Amino acid sequence: MTSTGRRRDTPLTARAFSRASLPFRSVISRGFPMHPSAMLPLLFGFLMLSTNAMAESHQDNQQEPLAANRQTELKTLLYQDCGSCHGMTLRGGLGPALPRDRMEGFTAEALSHIILHGIPGSAMPGWNALISEEDARWIAEHLKHDNPLETLNPQD
Structure with missing residues (x-):
């Protein structure tokens, strides 16, 4: 009761x-x-x-920068694994080219999101099962600022 x-x-x-x-x-x-x-x-x-x-x-x-060995691993991932679609020199292939002047049009957050979650309805997969948000942020910053491919203009 x-x-x-x-x-x-x-x-x-x-x-x-x-x-x-x-x-x-x-x-x-x-x-x-x-x-x-x-x-x-x-x-x-x-x-x-x-x-x-x-x-x-x-x-x-505002975290500490990644360790040098992790940065080397991520560069290898970028130029080998991502390069299998975007080209080993990021000049394009199955996926679009990733020159620095094109990457500057995106925020680091937007690039990180694309790296982690992919682009639905396209061949771009999400990498969140293999890399952390910090790793994706480092790759995004690398593409925007340290990318050796500056542009795809014919003056290269």
Whole structure:
């Protein structure tokens, strides 16, 4: 039996529900805890927590650079595995060419997303099963800034 006098296995009807929730309604009618002044400390606490979480995530985005051996592994991945479609010198093949001037048109976040998740409906696979977000970010930055293929213009 419950405090409302009904058995636990019987369905809760509207009348039984209203009787069961009477103590809660009396608490609300007295203004506790729904009074606006009681909500201000909670709201302030929530804002402080979310601000701290945003600051911590911003600090996480400024991580230390990858180790030299990992950078070498990622270069090998880029020029061998990615190169199997984009060309060993990134001049194109099955996939498009990846010259620096074209990569500068994308943000590092957009390139990282493409690297990790691929492009649906195309031959570009996602690499998230093999590399981390940090690795994808490094590859994106490399394509944008350290890519030896500057352009595909005929002046090369």
